[in-house]
Amino acid sequence: MTRLGRARSTRQRAPRAASATGAALSLLVVAACGSQLDPASVTRVNGTGTGSQAGAVPGSDPGTVPDGSVPAGSDPGVGTDQGTGPGTGTAPGADPGSGGSEAPSSGDNSSTGGAKAAGCGGFDNQQPGVSADRIVIANSSDISGPVPGIFESAQQATRAYVAYFNQTSSVCGHKLDVQLLDSRADAGADQQSYAKACDTAFAAVGSVSAFDSGGADTAQACGLPDLRAYSLSGRRTACTTCFAAYSVRPNLVPNAMPQYWVKKDKAATEHVGMLYINAGAAPENAKNFKAAWEANGWHVDVFAGIDVAEFNYAPYVQQLKDAGVELVNYTGPYQNTVKLQQAMRQQGYEPKVFLQDATIEDANYVEQAGDYGEGAYVYTQAALFDDYSIPEMKLYRDWLQQVAPGAVPNIYGVHAWSAARLFVEQAVALGGKLNRQTLIQALGKVKNWTGNGIHVPQQVGAETTANCASIIQLNNGKWTKVSAGDYLCGSMTTTGLGG
Numbered sequence: 001m002t003r004l005g006r007a008r009s010t011r012q013r014a015p016r017a018a019s020a021t022g023a024a025l026s027l028l029v030v031a032a033c034g035s036q037l038d039p040a041s042v043t044r045v046n047g048t049g050t051g052s053q054a055g056a057v058p059g060s061d062p063g064t065v066p067d068g069s070v071p072a073g074s075d076p077g078v079g080t081d082q083g084t085g086p087g088t089g090t091a092p093g094a095d096p097g098s099g100g101s102e103a104p105s106s107g108d109n110s111s112t113g114g115a116k117a118a119g120c121g122g123f124d125n126q127q128p129g130v131s132a133d134r135i136v137i138a139n140s141s142d143i144s145g146p147v148p149g150i151f152e153s154a155q156q157a158t159r160a161y162v163a164y165f166n167q168t169s170s171v172c173g174h175k176l177d178v179q180l181l182d183s184r185a186d187a188g189a190d191q192q193s194y195a196k197a198c199d200t201a202f203a204a205v206g207s208v209s210a211f212d213s214g215g216a217d218t219a220q221a222c223g224l225p226d227l228r229a230y231s232l233s234g235r236r237t238a239c240t241t242c243f244a245a246y247s248v249r250p251n252l253v254p255n256a257m258p259q260y261w262v263k264k265d266k267a268a269t270e271h272v273g274m275l276y277i278n279a280g281a282a283p284e285n286a287k288n289f290k291a292a293w294e295a296n297g298w299h300v301d302v303f304a305g306i307d308v309a310e311f312n313y314a315p316y317v318q319q320l321k322d323a324g325v326e327l328v329n330y331t332g333p334y335q336n337t338v339k340l341q342q343a344m345r346q347q348g349y350e351p352k353v354f355l356q357d358a359t360i361e362d363a364n365y366v367e368q369a370g371d372y373g374e375g376a377y378v379y380t381q382a383a384l385f386d387d388y389s390i391p392e393m394k395l396y397r398d399w400l401q402q403v404a405p406g407a408v409p410n411i412y413g414v415h416a417w418s419a420a421r422l423f424v425e426q427a428v429a430l431g432g433k434l435n436r437q438t439l440i441q442a443l444g445k446v447k448n449w450t451g452n453g454i455h456v457p458q459q460v461g462a463e464t465t466a467n468c469a470s471i472i473q474l475n476n477g478k479w480t481k482v483s484a485g486d487y488l489c490g491s492m493t494t495t496g497l498g499g
Contacts, residue, residue, distance in 0.1 A: 108452055109391045111165040112424060118431025120172035127435055129202030135171060137162075137423065138179040138201035139416075140193035140215065141208045145185030146308050147333045151208040154229045155180050157413035158206035160399040161420035171427045171434065183207070185280070187214030198222035203439060205423045206416035210280035212236040225439045227423050229416035233281040237463045241436075243443045245418040245451060246381065247463045250285050251495045253292030254467045256488040257379045261327065261353070262297045268352045269298045273325035275316055275340070277332035278305025284497075286331070292493035301325055306332070313343035320349065327353040334365035341372035353377060358411040361385070366477055377482070379469045382455040384479060385409045392452040418451030422460065456487050467492055 104110045129136035139158045141151040155178075162176045179201050181193035194215030197204050203225040209215075212228070213235035219226045220239045231237050231244035234251075261269050272293070276286045283305060290300050301323040304316060317340070320328060328351045330340055337360050344350070358380035359365075366373060388394045396417045400407050407413075426442045427434050446460040456468035467490060471483035 109395060111161075111167070111169050111421075112428045113421060113452060115425040115429045117428050118433065120432045122432040123172045123174075124435060127202060128198070129200060130174070133174055134177050135174045135427075136177045136179050136201045137203050137205040138181055138193075138197035139206050140181040140183045140190065140197060140204060141206075142185040142210055143180075143182040145210075147185075147335055150185070150210075150333055151412055153407065153410050153413035154206050154208040154416035156400060156404045156407050157229075157396065157416035158420050159403045160396065161206075161417050161424070163403050164395065164399045165420075165424050169424075169428070171424075172431055176424075183209040183211070183214070185210045187211035190214030191218050194218040194224065194226075198224050203227065203423065203436065206419045208232075208412050208416070210282075212281070216242060223436050223440070225436055225443065227419050227443060229412055229419050231463065232285075234284065241440050243446075243460050243463060245415040245422060245449065245458060245460065246455070247458065247460065247465065248285070249464045250281070250288045251497050252465045253288055253493045253495060254465060254469065254490070255292070255296050255493055256467070256490045257469055257471070258293040258296035258298055259490070260471055260483060260488060261355075265327070265352060266297075268327040271324050271326045272298050272300045273302035273320045273323065273328050273351075274300055274304075275302070275328070275330045275332075276305055277308055277336065279308050282331065288495045288497050291495040291497055295493050295495075298327075306336070311339070313340045314347065316340070317343045317347050317349050320344075320351070321347065326351050327355060329355045331357055332359070334360045334362055335368070337365065338369045338372060341369060341376075345372055355379070358382065361472065361479055362410045363408045366474065373474055374476075376474045378472050378474075378479070380411065380472060381466055381469050381487075382411055382414045383453070383486075384472065384481065385414075390453050392454040396454065414451075414454055418449070418454055421451055422446065422449060456489075465492065 106114065108114050124130070125132055129138075137158075139155050141154045143149060143152055143155070159178050162178050166175045179197070181196060183190040183193050190209045190211055191214040194204070195218050198218065198221075201224070204219065205227050207226070207228045208230045210232070212231065213233040215226075216233075216236045216239040218224075220241050224241055226239065226242040228236070228242065228244040230246045231242060231248055234249070236242055236244075237247060237249055258269070274286065274290060276282050286303070286305065290303055294300060302319050302325055304319065306313070306316060328344075330337060337356060341354070354375070355377045358378055360369075360373070360376065361378050361380060369376075383390050383393055385393065385397070396414065397409050400409060400413065422443075423439075426439060426446075430438050430442060444461045447462075448457040449460045450457050456466050458466050468487040470481055470485075470487050472479045473482045
């Protein structure tokens with residue numbers, strides 16, 4: 001028994017294994033009601049740290065400026081978070097001093113991905129978010145809320161790619177600036193952020209929000225290209241100007257992950273407990289997951305949502321024990337995972353399998369969970385963060401340290417980095433024809449996008465759930481792959497439910 005205390009469109013790196021798999025990461029979301037931050041406030045591209053920053057406009061809130069931009073040529077290491085606050089820490093294996101000076105100027109690993117640059121004749125500098133030498137892209141992610149900094153890594157990764165791109169490249173002579181917006185784990189704040197982005201940015205790139213339904217209609221109404229790290233809700237997926245490096249169609253669920261467990265431990269799949277954060281897109285996705293997994297042979301004995309403010313996990317653990325659950329699937333922020341695993345240990349409850357999505361593949365979780373997390377399984381749609389045989393992973397981690405020294409790589413950052421790469425490649429390829437409409441049209445044609453081999457093939461244009469994943473396990477504080485090949489890929493279940 002497991003001890004639980006503790007495609008690119010044309011140049012993708014194809015998975016070596018094919019069998020069915022993976023489920024969406026969409027249940028990872030958490031929610032909140034409001035925040036202390038004005039959603040219209042934006043922080044400088046060089047960080048969201050506390051205190052005033054050089055160049056801030058007199059009279060503005062400390063650390064913020066009205067347009068959220070910084071000269072593109074500024075030092076990407078100046079003014080970044082210095083390892084404080086949620087989502088930070090030392091990234092194992094990262095070299096904080098490397099990466100910035102060795103940017104390849106051509107080929108798949110260059111900042112333009114080898115995309116053929118189109119002619120720049122006719123480039124329009126009068127578009128929203130565009131000036132004579134700058135293009136502003138917005139990133140609206142949950143920074144404040146019940147789990148502070150939960151999606152800060154998406155903003156860090158977007159900034160990292162922009163720093164990488166700006167060092168050697170431009171879009172028809174235009175460098176990129178990042179406007180940082182806080183969606184506060186709140187649908188209203190997400191809508192307000194996108195209203196601002198409509199007016200002040202050319203596009204939104206790399207965003208992640210638990211309540212991403214909030215700004216969907218706003219983005220579509222103003223024609224804003226929204227190339228997200230993640231799309232979590234059916235409403236965001238339905239937005240015709242919205243795409244993602246990781247899309248989710250809630251009622252379309254991959255089969256490989258549940259089929260993997262039926263083959264590995266059928267007895268455990270006959271007594272399953274599913275717990276999830278009861279907020280945002282989570283309930284919708286939980287129902288779809290349950291239906292799909294049961295269609296693949298699982299039997300769910302316990303199915304319960306947990307309020308985001310809940311601190312007492314003992315009743316849920318008792319429910320799992322009373323039902324004889326042998327496979328526990330929890331989905332929520334890693335901080336809550338630790339609470340659940342602590343309660344399990346305190347009550348002497350040790351299921352055969354503890355399974356979660358890639359939310360907990362995070363050095364912060366490993367540190368906080370300690371022995372409680374040992375033996376936990378994860379299904380993930382990205383390469384292992386220390387797999388430097390994939391040059392793109394090293395690029396992401398090196399440049400992450402350039403803009404946010406001490407920051408920890410995680411699944412949100414991987415897909416935000418990928419979204420930023422895709423934006424750049426499409427913008428360079430359009431050249432002088434680049435505008436919001438042509439970018440949307442181009443994104444609608446993207447198939448099998450892997451972010452240069454950093455994650456499973458994503459059908460960006462179709463805005464549909466990916467059908468591949470791998471299974472990894474935490475042993476002795478290190479994540480290792482336990483499923484065969486690069487990824488398991490296969491069929492999908494259409495649940496017939498919402499989304």
